[in-house]
Amino acid sequence: MQRTAFLTCLLTVSLMNQVCGLETVTGKYGDTVEIPCNSGLVSDVGVTFVKWKSDKDGSILVKHTGQNASSPTDGNYKNRVSIKKDFGLIITQVSLADQKTFTCMVVAADDILEYPVQLVIYKTPLQPQIANLTTAMEIGKLTTLAQCHTEGANPAANITWFKNKTPLIADGTAIKITNDVAVDKATGLSATTSKLEYTAVKDDINSKFTCQVQHIKSANMDSSPLVFTVNYPSETISFHVLPDGPVKEGDNVTLKCTADGNPPPSRYNFYIKGEKKTVEKSNIFILSNVTRQNTGEYKCSLVDNEILTASKNITVEYLDVILSTTGEVFKKLGDSFETTLDIKASGKTETFCKKGGEKMVGPPKFASLKYTDSGVYECVVTMLGLKKTQTFDLNVHGQPLIKSLTKKRGDGTNKILSCEAEGSPKPTVQWITNGTDVKFQESEHVNGKITYYITVSPKANVTVSCTISNDLGSDTRSIDVSSLVEDVTMDKQDQSEDYSDQTALAVGIVVGLMLAALLIGLAYWLYMKKFRQGSWKTGEKEDGSAEESKKLEENQSQKAEV
Structure with a gap:
């Protein structure tokens, strides 16, 4: 600090000297400095001798007119100083030792003049x-x-x-x-x-x-x-439950305790259902596979300061679903059937049931089961990310029944017979063809329906029987199958018989109408005859002649015939 004050004072003095007429030159440490003689205003006319000297070193450089400058001593300035044409002093590689007053002495023909100059050396500091x-x-x-x-x-x-x-x-x-x-x-x-x-x-x-x-x-x-x-020591503590959001049964829950101290605490107490658990080098405690029994208050504290605590309530959401019908269920055709859901949950639930892709309102309920009601039913209950699914497989069974047994022509002499049936479980079929060559086929068994096919090639009249059976019973139907020629003849006979039946029906209708008209006429005649007899009984005179009465009777007879 004293050195700084001194140098600052030196610079200040230099400035004052400037004001007082003392010239000051500033040079950078290690550089070359030029010190002017009378500010470079000295004329060489009449000058016979010039000498540079310092207040500490005496004579530094001397120059006579017509001669080279020389240094009178082997001091600090040897080989570092030189003189310019205008008598200015040049000093190379200046250091703090050069920070002094230099004087230029000029000898003229009739006078000796001196010009002092203050040299100040500075050096900038290095990077911090x-x-x-x-x-x-x-x-x-x-x-x-x-x-x-x-x-x-x-x-x-x-x-x-x-x-x-x-x-x-x-x-x-x-x-x-x-x-x-x-x-x-x-x-x-x-x-x-x-x-x-x-x-x-x-x-x-x-x-x-x-x-x-x-x-x-x-x-x-x-x-x-x-x-x-x-x-700094911890001032606050916070308690976190991860993952954020509803906690469900079966989840793994992470309890995290965080304090604001620095460095952060490395030991924490966790209070699990009232029991203190201390963890080292960690700030988390994991609850695995939580259940509804884990619902309650949880808290944590610092091991070194148990007064500083934080707590949080945890509610474990749960969902229990019981379907009254499960697994594979067998029911008879026409029976009533109903299933129910028993739901216990910690919140509001949503429920839907479906069979295949078709949804229904509530659990299935049937007053009279049909084969089409068979299938796998699924009931889904959801709540806050929880999902429970219950299923059952409904099988509607019924005694086999043949709905129809038909025949139609195939290629050539072939006849194709179709035995359409219903029943569940899937009926088996037995064809009785009296030794006729056959080919068997059947359709898929869907919703209790199935159709069995055979192709026969009868060479004469045959009776074909279709018998279907399952565990609940059996059913049989037969059909007569003839050769192709006889079928054609039978077809013509069937047409003739149909025509005769139509003719007989028409004749019957006409005869019926005629009988009805006859009965009406007879009833009218009897009525009129009774009317005339009544007139005779009263003794009244009958109007009209016998000829008119005869005509009247003829008219009535004609109406009766109609």
Whole structure:
């Protein structure tokens, strides 16, 4: 600090000398400096002798008119000084030892003149270097963070500390800054060291500290930013349940305890249904395959400070579904059938049942079972991500029944017989063909229906029987099958018989109508005859002649015939 004050004072004196007429020249350490004689205004006319001297070294350089300049001694300036045409002094590789007053003495024909010049040497400092760096600081505790060092300066450099680009002001308590300036005995250059002691607060987390080297002859130079770990005890604690959202039976649940201290605590207590569990080097506790019995309050605390706790309630959602009918179910055709769902859940559920891709409202219910009701039924109940599925396979069984037995012509002399049937389980078929060659086929058994086919080639009349059977019974039908020629004849006979039947029906209708008319006429005649007899009984005179009565009777007879 004294050295810095001295150099600053020296520069100030130099400026004052300038004001007073003393010329000052500034040179950079290690460079070549030119010191003018009377500011370069000396004329060589009439000058016979020029000598440069210093207040410490005496004569440095002498030049007589018409002769080369020479150094009178073998001192510090030998081989480092020279003189210009205008009598200016040139000094190479200047150092702090050259920081003095040089005088140019000029001898003219009738006068001796002296022109003193002050030479000031400066050198810019090196980049700042950080030393004795700590890694962490504790809240409320004064800690030596680092030392900032620069060297090789003249005058000595100044160092300022910054936090987040704001200068730090030493207060002697929370912030202490100690600066030290050392001068190299060999070079005379100064080294400046600044030590920062700092009391951290919580807001210093992620703060950036820098030191800045300041010098009157160079731009400010900053160190790399320093970030320190700020250690502080835990003040708050939080409790987390993972995964976030509803907890369901069968889930694995992670309990996580987090404290805000730095470094973070490595030991925690977990309270599981009232029982304390201590974990080391971890902050989690896992509940595996939870059930509804795991519902309740959970909490955690620090091992070193059990007063600091956090808690959370956990509700384990559950879903129980019981279907009254399960597995494979066998029912008879026409029976009633109903199944029910017994649901126990911790929340609102949604239910649907389906057979194949067809949904239905509620569990299946049938008043009278049909074969088409057979199939696999699935009932699904969901709640908050839980899903339970119950299934059963309904089989509607019934005694086999032949619905029809038909025949039709095939190729050539072949006849194709179809035996259409219903029944479940799938009936087996037996054809009785009286030795006729046959080919068997059958359709798929769908919804209790199946059709059996045979192809026969009868050479004469045959009777073919279709018998189907399963565990519940059997049914048989027969059909007459003839050769192809006889079938044609029979077809013609069938047509003739049909025509005769139609003719007989028409004749019957006509005869019926005639009989009805006759009965009506007879009834009318009897009525009129009775009417006339009644008139005779009263003795009334009958109107009209016998001829008219005869005509009347003829008319009535005609109506009766109609």
